[in-house]
Each structure stands twice: as C-alpha cells, then as structure tokens.
Amino acid sequence: MSGPLLEVKGLKKSYGAIRAVGGVSFQVMPGEIFGVIGPNGSGKTTMFNSVLGQIEPDAGEIHLNGQNITGLSPLQLNQRGVGRTFQTLQVFGKMSVRDNLIVAAQEHRGTMWSRMFAPGDSGLGAKADELIDLFGIRHVADKPAGSLSYGQQKLVDIAMAFMSEPALVLLDEPCAGVNPSLVGGISTLLKQLNQQSGVGKRASSFVVIEHNMDFVMDLCHRIMVMVEGEVMAIGTPDEIRANKQVLAAYLGS
Amino acid sequence: MKKQSAIIFTSVALLALLVAPHFLKSYGVYLLTYWLVFILAAMGLNLTVGYAGQKSLGHAAFFGIGAYTVAIMMKAGFSFWLGLPAAAAICFVTGILVGFPALRVQTIYLAFATLGFNTAAWLVMRNEEQYTGGTFGINNIARPELFGLSLDGALAYYYFTLGVTIVFGLLLFGLLRSPWGKAFTALRDNPIRAESLGVDVRNYTLLSFAIGAVYAGVAGALFASLVQFIDPAPFGVGQSIMMYLMVVIGGPGYFFGPVVGAAVGVVLPEWLRFAQDWYLFVFGSAVVLLMIWLPDGLLSIPDRIRARRESREASAARAAAVTAAAANAGKGSGA
Amino acid sequence: MADFFQLLFSGLATGSIYALAALGFTLLWQASGTINFAQGEFVMLPAFAMLAFASFGMPMPLSFFLTIVLAIAVLGWAFKRGIVDPLFRYGMMQIVVATIGLSIAMRNGVRLTGAEAHPFPSLFADRIYNIAGVTVTQSDIGTLVLAMLLVIGTQAFLARTITGRAMQAVAQNTESASVLGINVPRMIFYTFAINAILACAAALLVTPVYLAKFDMGESLGTKAFFAAVIGGFNNSRGALLGGLIVGVGENLAAAYVSAAYKDAVALALFMVVILFKPQGLLGRKEERKV
Structure with missing residues (x-):
C-alpha cells in the first residue's frame, strides 16, 4: 500500500x-475523491488557497507524494501535477474551446525553446478532442469560449484542469451557478475522469469544495467537515450523515 | 473559406506592394517605405499589447534606441550590418528590463510605468549631446549596401525594407501559430488562470516585451537609414501614444491590424501634410468614435458582421422553430 | 539659503496649479474609473473660451463665469454622456484611448484657429515683496493661496456636505450607494462638473504664465498626471501632495541638479512610486482580483 498522495499537516492561517x-x-489517498464541506467562513477556501500556493500559510506543511510542497507557487504546483478549477469562471474568452484545452496542457510538453517550433496544437489535438467528446461540447468546440453559456463555460473550465493529466485536481465549487439539471452530469463526468485520467492513466485524486450536499454525498469517497477553521469530522458519506455533531452544527440547522 | 480569402488578400497585397513603386514618384516610394517601417514597429507592439495584453506606452523608446544605435555605430565607422543586429540585441535586453514592472503592476499602472521609461529614454537622447547630438540630432546617416548592391536609391531601399518587413512578418506569424501564440493570448485573457495551467507568466511577459522591442529596434534602424537624419522628436511619448493608437485602430490581436493602423497613423498624415492640423483634428475625433463603435479596431468589422449575421440566423431559426411548433400544435388540436 | 526658499516658494505656487488639475483627475478616477488623458486640454480650452468672451468686450469676471457654465456643459456633461458612459462597459483602456483621441482632436482643433500664443491677463499685480531676504511675487502668493483655497474647499465640500458625502459613497462603492438610494449617475455628473470647474480655475491661474496656446495643456496634463500618480490617484489629498512635490521638485532640480534633467526628478519619483507603491503615497491599496 502506497502512502497518501496529498498530506496536509497542522495548517494554520490568520488574518x-x-x-x-x-x-x-488530512490525507488524500491516490485515486480518492475527497470532499470538503462547511458553512461559509469555515476556512475551506483559505485552506484550498494555501494548498494551491495562492496564499502562504502561517504554519503547517503540505506534502505531495511525500515531497514538501509548502510555499510553492501555483506555477510550480502545476508543473508537479496539481490541477485546479476556480469558483468563478476562468476560461480564456477570446480563444476557441479547443485552444483553451490545448493551452491548458501545452506547457507540459517540451521546453520553452522547443515549443517555439512545435506545431500549433502541440500534438494535443487528439487529447483535446477526447475531452471535448467526453464533456459533450463538440458542437461549440470552435467557438470562442467567452461566447458560450455559463454552464458550457463551466464544463470547459473543468475539462481544462484535466488536460495535463494531473495526479491531483482541486475543484472549487464545480456546481456553483450551474443549472441544477446539469449537476448530475458533472458528477457522472467527474466519476469517469476519476477512473480514466491521471498520469499514465492511473486514477487521479480530487479534492472538491462544494455546497451542494447531494452532489458531495454522491461523488466523494470521504468527506471532511470544517467549522470555524477546524476539522469537525472526516469520514465516509455514511459516517458523516450519521455524525450527530455534524448534523447539529451544519446539516441540522 | 476564411483561410482562402486571407491567402488571396495577402497575395494581392504583396503583388501591389511589389509593383506599386514603379507607378510612383520618389516621394511616393519614400512614403511607402515610411509606412513599412511603422508597420514593422507596430507589429512588435501588437505582440506586446494586442496578443500578450501588456499595456505598453513606451514603444517609441525602443524605436529610438534602434535608430540611435545604428546611427551612432555608423558614425563611428561600423557597418549597418553590424548596427542592425546590435540594435536588435540592445532592444531585446532593454525590453526584458522594461518588462519587469509588468510583473508587479498591470493595466493603467503599467501604461504609466512604460510611459515613464519612454520619457527617461527621450531625455537621454535629448541631453547626452556628445553621443546623440542632442536636439541637433545626427545627420547624413548613410544607407547600407547589400551584397555589393547599393541601397542608396529610394526604390532599392524600399525593396530592402519590404524584404525585412516580410521576413519579420513571417517570423511573427510563425511564432503566433506556435504554442507561444496561445500562451501569449492566455496571458492576456487571464494571467492567474494561465499560471495555474503551467504557463510561466514571468517568462512570457518579459519575452512579449523583449520580442516587441526587437521589432521596434529593427524598425528604428531602418528608419534612421531611411530619413538619414534623426533627432529626439520622433521618439517621445507622443510617438508611443501614436503607436499604441495604431495598434488599437487596426485591431489589437489582429495580425494585419498594424498594416491598417500604420496607414492611418503615419502615412495619411504625412501625405496630407499640407492639411496636417485638420487631419489630426479629424483623426483624434475618429479615434473617439472608433472606441465607441468599434472598440476592437477596424479589422474587427468582418467578425462583427459575421457575429451579427449568426445571431440573426439563430433568432430566425428560433422564430421558425416556434412557428413550426405552433403549426404542429394547431394540427394536433385540429385532429 | 534665501535662494532655496525662493525656489521652494515658486515651486509651491506652480505645484498648487498642478494639484488643481490633478485633483480633478483623481476625482474622475474615483467616481467613474475614468483616466482622463485630455486633462491638460481641459485646462487649455477654458483659457481660450475666456479670451473669446473677453474679445467680445466682456469683463473678466463675467467671461470667467460664462466659461464655467460652458465648461460644465461641454467638459462635464457632454464628455460624460458622449464618451465615458458609452465606453464604461468596455473598460478602462478604451476610455484611455478615447481621451487620448479627444486630446489630439482638441489640441489640433484649437490649432486650426491659430498656432500663436496669446497673452492672458493676470489676476495679480506685478508686485514683488521682500520677506526676510526672500523675494516673492504677488502672483506666486496669490496663485498659491487661491489654489490651496480651491483644493481645501473641494475637500470640505466632499467631506462636509450631504451631496459631497453621497459623491464619496459612490466613489467607494457604486452598488451599495445605489442601494442606499443615492442617485448614482447624478453624483458622477457632479464629479465631472467639479472637474470642469477646477480646470477653469487652473486655466485662470496658469495661463498668464504659460500663455494661451494650443499645446499648453500638453506639459500641464503630464505634470498633473505625475502628481496624481505620486500622491495616489484614488485619494484626493494625494493630488495636493503630489502636485506640490512635482512643482517643488522640478524647481529645485532645475536649480541644483541640471536644467536639462529637471523633468527627470518628477519622473524618477513617479517611477519609484509606480513600481513600489503603485497606489501612490497616500492611496489605498487595490486588491488584485482573482
């Protein structure tokens, strides 16, 4: 049995x-989908941003595959196989959907110098088409991403995070603002990607922040509940559902 | 379809550029050369501003650095062919240095910072008389020879400039088609997202300045030999602002934007010199109107028309679908 | 030492004019996100308007008053409705480009009527005072006092009156201001109107020195702009500080460093501020938005 893919130890941050x-x-095992829930202001986003190198934690360490990655920049993290999506829409509006996907992985191919002479799609066309079909956005693949509907852009946004076959993907509220009828689809997609994607087609791990409780319970293998900056409970969806403390503090009210 | 028409347009334009000088007097040829020089400079700025989204208001400084490098080196007895690469190299390095502020500040703050750089460069050109000749400038700058052929004549120098512009145009085209082009666009559209996808924002930002500066430097070198006399005047903040306007008027992020922009920005006013005040008045007003009606520049017109047609077709299709549905419903209730 | 104080004082007088122009600049930015590259021309046009009214035989106070009315209509209302409002949704750089176009059009439009410099009557007598060995002109004293009064008056208006506070609320947070029932478009218009009035006042003070010429706004606009950035262009007190720093700095530099590089002092300060404190000496920091 190999060790945890992501390990966060004693993370602290004050403003x-x-x-x-x-x-x-907490620890995230290889291939695991790890959910993070908690009321607004419970520190989910701060935790997330610390792991992703957007802010520097006051104390604590973050390890990826046993290596200390605390304080690395978002760029360095991405180069080590950490992908992410953002809470708000973050696509490249003027580029086509297909180019959005290609640019999401091209920097993992070759060196800066070799990319100057590489073909426009960096040899990633097939991979992009694969994800375009998986996400069902073939009909808009050549349109500028900024011209799509919110839900379609959200799909593009998620697909981009998987283009470089990252070992770990952090998803910040993948269902925020999405039409409820699409939420089930996103859940199915993420389950599929969890099995298919990842370096060398090994299963990749996800950390998901989400408010939609049905979505989290359905998708995640384990769930961490945060309240006021502390971990209240970590467990399987069934354990969380049965946890009286959690019910009282979060779900019950 | 779009690609074909672009190829046809480009070939026709090239043919016109090859033939045109034979029907023009030497002043016309001079103006065409002048135009090419500014196309080259604006192409570089289009990379920095239009593709990579770095709001630079200091491009004329690079143009001036290129011009002065060649002029000073030629006065010191060096060949133009040594001066040109030196101008490019100096601009590349300066471009990287000027790019550093862009890592700290963006949008209008970056515009201010680059504008400040331009003012500083201009002050040096004006005040360091022992090198630059100060406000008296440097005159009698020679034109180069190429493989023993003198480029002294207006026509010969025109073809030389055309050749350089085409070569640099193709290089830029190739660069923009490579993954670099996408990385620059990603940097422009959303630098934070780009970084999270592995795009090295620092390197691409600095290089967008440096490569843009090289284009300005080469253009400046050609300019010095074209006009054969340089003083600090054409390299001030006003020129930088004009170059920025050229990119914006043509269409930032459109490959041929600088061709249109340079025509409107320098060739027309030069040609209409007798009515320059009127021209600039109309030009200024036109820029205001352009921003209001066509904020993406003149070359965005075809895209606009296409977008409008598509939205009209889409609404027509919707209307047809509604009518069809209504007709079906009518049949259904009738049966 | 007397030299130094003399330079300092005349620097303060010039700087207070920069501060007037810079103040309008910062007010526009705060209220509507407008960076006005035509600010110098907004001073140049009223100067010509006053001369035009005066040429019809009107007394100076009347032509100043009429110019203010005209400036509020053209540089305030028409500028806002015609250029800023339609461009607001595209973003800051589009407004910057449009105001650059506007400045070119205004400068060359005026040039069409003639490129010569016109003399402009001074408000102050041609008197020189000697205070403790320091010679100062009445015009320097008058300019400084009047400009300071205007800047302080504007500050007081913004801080003390209901309208002024509503304008500040709009500048800080447009959305909550409109939720609170403040008429946002009107408050923004008031800002444009104040900018126009300040420009007229600056024209009155600066033109006797610079002379009325089509390109007089060019260097004034740049200085105001440097002043606003140095002081912090999201803070109106910053405009005053920045204006005085630029005025004094260039005066002292011309005397003690090098006349050729006198502009470089303001520039150097400007660059340091931009790179290390882009919000300006007194400005609030703006968070980088994700």
Missing part, C-alpha cells in the same frame, strides 16, 4: 486577529 484556519490536517 490579523481573525483565525481563518487553525490547525487542519
């Missing part, structure tokens, strides 16, 4: 007198 995250530890 002045306000403690956003106070000593959070």
Whole structure:
C-alpha cells in the first residue's frame, strides 16, 4: 500500500486577529475523491488557497507524494501535477474551446525553446478532442469560449484542469451557478475522469469544495467537515450523515 | 473559406506592394517605405499589447534606441550590418528590463510605468549631446549596401525594407501559430488562470516585451537609414501614444491590424501634410468614435458582421422553430 | 539659503496649479474609473473660451463665469454622456484611448484657429515683496493661496456636505450607494462638473504664465498626471501632495541638479512610486482580483 498522495499537516492561517484556519490536517489517498464541506467562513477556501500556493500559510506543511510542497507557487504546483478549477469562471474568452484545452496542457510538453517550433496544437489535438467528446461540447468546440453559456463555460473550465493529466485536481465549487439539471452530469463526468485520467492513466485524486450536499454525498469517497477553521469530522458519506455533531452544527440547522 | 480569402488578400497585397513603386514618384516610394517601417514597429507592439495584453506606452523608446544605435555605430565607422543586429540585441535586453514592472503592476499602472521609461529614454537622447547630438540630432546617416548592391536609391531601399518587413512578418506569424501564440493570448485573457495551467507568466511577459522591442529596434534602424537624419522628436511619448493608437485602430490581436493602423497613423498624415492640423483634428475625433463603435479596431468589422449575421440566423431559426411548433400544435388540436 | 526658499516658494505656487488639475483627475478616477488623458486640454480650452468672451468686450469676471457654465456643459456633461458612459462597459483602456483621441482632436482643433500664443491677463499685480531676504511675487502668493483655497474647499465640500458625502459613497462603492438610494449617475455628473470647474480655475491661474496656446495643456496634463500618480490617484489629498512635490521638485532640480534633467526628478519619483507603491503615497491599496 502506497502512502497518501496529498498530506496536509497542522495548517494554520490568520488574518490579523481573525483565525481563518487553525490547525487542519488530512490525507488524500491516490485515486480518492475527497470532499470538503462547511458553512461559509469555515476556512475551506483559505485552506484550498494555501494548498494551491495562492496564499502562504502561517504554519503547517503540505506534502505531495511525500515531497514538501509548502510555499510553492501555483506555477510550480502545476508543473508537479496539481490541477485546479476556480469558483468563478476562468476560461480564456477570446480563444476557441479547443485552444483553451490545448493551452491548458501545452506547457507540459517540451521546453520553452522547443515549443517555439512545435506545431500549433502541440500534438494535443487528439487529447483535446477526447475531452471535448467526453464533456459533450463538440458542437461549440470552435467557438470562442467567452461566447458560450455559463454552464458550457463551466464544463470547459473543468475539462481544462484535466488536460495535463494531473495526479491531483482541486475543484472549487464545480456546481456553483450551474443549472441544477446539469449537476448530475458533472458528477457522472467527474466519476469517469476519476477512473480514466491521471498520469499514465492511473486514477487521479480530487479534492472538491462544494455546497451542494447531494452532489458531495454522491461523488466523494470521504468527506471532511470544517467549522470555524477546524476539522469537525472526516469520514465516509455514511459516517458523516450519521455524525450527530455534524448534523447539529451544519446539516441540522 | 476564411483561410482562402486571407491567402488571396495577402497575395494581392504583396503583388501591389511589389509593383506599386514603379507607378510612383520618389516621394511616393519614400512614403511607402515610411509606412513599412511603422508597420514593422507596430507589429512588435501588437505582440506586446494586442496578443500578450501588456499595456505598453513606451514603444517609441525602443524605436529610438534602434535608430540611435545604428546611427551612432555608423558614425563611428561600423557597418549597418553590424548596427542592425546590435540594435536588435540592445532592444531585446532593454525590453526584458522594461518588462519587469509588468510583473508587479498591470493595466493603467503599467501604461504609466512604460510611459515613464519612454520619457527617461527621450531625455537621454535629448541631453547626452556628445553621443546623440542632442536636439541637433545626427545627420547624413548613410544607407547600407547589400551584397555589393547599393541601397542608396529610394526604390532599392524600399525593396530592402519590404524584404525585412516580410521576413519579420513571417517570423511573427510563425511564432503566433506556435504554442507561444496561445500562451501569449492566455496571458492576456487571464494571467492567474494561465499560471495555474503551467504557463510561466514571468517568462512570457518579459519575452512579449523583449520580442516587441526587437521589432521596434529593427524598425528604428531602418528608419534612421531611411530619413538619414534623426533627432529626439520622433521618439517621445507622443510617438508611443501614436503607436499604441495604431495598434488599437487596426485591431489589437489582429495580425494585419498594424498594416491598417500604420496607414492611418503615419502615412495619411504625412501625405496630407499640407492639411496636417485638420487631419489630426479629424483623426483624434475618429479615434473617439472608433472606441465607441468599434472598440476592437477596424479589422474587427468582418467578425462583427459575421457575429451579427449568426445571431440573426439563430433568432430566425428560433422564430421558425416556434412557428413550426405552433403549426404542429394547431394540427394536433385540429385532429 | 534665501535662494532655496525662493525656489521652494515658486515651486509651491506652480505645484498648487498642478494639484488643481490633478485633483480633478483623481476625482474622475474615483467616481467613474475614468483616466482622463485630455486633462491638460481641459485646462487649455477654458483659457481660450475666456479670451473669446473677453474679445467680445466682456469683463473678466463675467467671461470667467460664462466659461464655467460652458465648461460644465461641454467638459462635464457632454464628455460624460458622449464618451465615458458609452465606453464604461468596455473598460478602462478604451476610455484611455478615447481621451487620448479627444486630446489630439482638441489640441489640433484649437490649432486650426491659430498656432500663436496669446497673452492672458493676470489676476495679480506685478508686485514683488521682500520677506526676510526672500523675494516673492504677488502672483506666486496669490496663485498659491487661491489654489490651496480651491483644493481645501473641494475637500470640505466632499467631506462636509450631504451631496459631497453621497459623491464619496459612490466613489467607494457604486452598488451599495445605489442601494442606499443615492442617485448614482447624478453624483458622477457632479464629479465631472467639479472637474470642469477646477480646470477653469487652473486655466485662470496658469495661463498668464504659460500663455494661451494650443499645446499648453500638453506639459500641464503630464505634470498633473505625475502628481496624481505620486500622491495616489484614488485619494484626493494625494493630488495636493503630489502636485506640490512635482512643482517643488522640478524647481529645485532645475536649480541644483541640471536644467536639462529637471523633468527627470518628477519622473524618477513617479517611477519609484509606480513600481513600489503603485497606489501612490497616500492611496489605498487595490486588491488584485482573482
């Protein structure tokens, strides 16, 4: 049995007198879908941004495959196989959907110098088409991403995170603002990607922040509940559902 | 379809550029050469501003650095063919240095910073008389020879400039088609997202400045030999702003935008010199109107028409679908 | 030492004019995100308007008043409705480009009527005072006092009156201001109107020195712009500080460093501020938005 893919140990972050995250530890195993839930202001996003190198934690360590990645920049993290999506839409509006997908992985091919002479699609055309078909966005593949509907852009956004076959993907509210009828589809897609994607087609791991409880319970293997910057519980969906403390603090009210 | 028409358009334009000078007097040939020089400079700025989204208001400084490098080196007895690569190299390095502010500040702050750089460069050109001749400038700059052929004549120098412009145009075209082009566009559209996808924002930002600066430097070198006299005047902040306007008027991020922009920005006013005040008045007003009606520049017109047609077709299709549905419903209730 | 104080004082007088132009610049930015590259021309046009009214035989106070009315209509209302409002949704750089176009059009439009410099009557007598060995002109004193009064008056208006506070609320957060029932478009218009009035005042003070010429706005606009950035262009007090720094800095530099590089002092300061404190000396920091 191999060790955890992602390990967060004693993560702390305060803003002045306000403690956003106070000593959070958890592990994500290879191939696991790990959900993070909690009320607004519970420190989910701060935790997420610390792991992703957007902000520097006050204390604690973050390890990826046993290597310390604390304090690395988003760029360095991506180069080590960490992909992400954003809470708000973040596509390249003027590029076509297909180019959005290609640019999402091209920097993992060759060197800066060799890319100057590489073909326009960096040899990623087939991979992009594969994801375009999987996400059902073939009919808009050549349109500028900025001209699509919100739901379609969200799909493009998610697909981009998987183009470089990352070992770990952090998804920040993948269902936020999406039409409820599409939520089931996203869940199915993520399950498929969990099995198919990843380096050398090994299953990849996800960390998912989401408010939609049905979605999280259905998708995730394990769930961490955060309240006021602390971990209240970590367990399988069934364990979380049965946890009286969680029910009282979060689900119950 | 779009590709074909682009190829046809480009070939016709090239043919016209090859033949045109034979029907023009030497002033006409001079103007055409002048145009090419500014196309080359604006192409570089289009990379920095239009593709990579770095709001640079200091491009004329690179243009000036290129011109002064060649002029000073030629006065010191070096060949133009040594001066040209030196101009390009100096601009490349300066471009990287000027790019650093862009890593700290963006949009209008970056525009301010580059504008400041331009003012500083201009002050040096004006004040360091022992090198630049100050406001008196440097005159009698010679034109080069190529393989023993003198490029002294207006026509010969025109074809030389055309050749350089085409070569650099093709290089830029190739660069923009390579993964670099997508990386620059990603940087422009959303730098934070780009970084999270492995795009090295720092390298691409600096290189977008450096490569753009090389184009300006080469253009400046050609300019020095074309006009054969340089002083600090054409390399000030006003020229930078004009170059920025050329890119914006033509259409930032459109490959041929600088061709149109340079025509409107320098060739027309030069040609209409007798009515220059009127021209600039109309030009300024036109820029205001263009921003209001066509914020993406003149070359966005075809895209606009296409978008409008598509939305009209889409609404027509919707209307047809509604009518058909209504007709079906009518049949259904009738049966 | 007397030299130094003399330079300092005349620098303050020039700087206070820069501050007037810079103040309008920062107000526009705060209220509507407009960076006005035609700010110098907004000073040049009223100067010509006053001369035009005066040429019809009107007394100076009347032509100043009429110019203010005209400026509010043209540089305030028409500028806002015709250029800023339609471009607002495209973003800041489009407004920047449009105001660059506007400045070119205004400068060359005026040039069509003639490229010569016209003398302009000064508000102040040609008197020189000697205070403790320092010679100062009445015009320097008058300019400084009047400009400072205008800047402080504008500040007081913004801080003390209901309208002024509503304008500040709009500048800080347009959405919550409109939720609170503030008439946002009107408040933004008031800002444009104040900018126009300040420009007229700056014209009145600066033109006797610079003379009325089509390109007089060019260097004034640049200085105002440097001043606004140095002081912090999301802070109106910053405009005052920035204006005085630029005015004093260039005066002292011309005397003690090098006349050829006198503009470089303001420039150097400007570059340092841009790179290390882009929000300006007194400005608030704007968060980078994800």
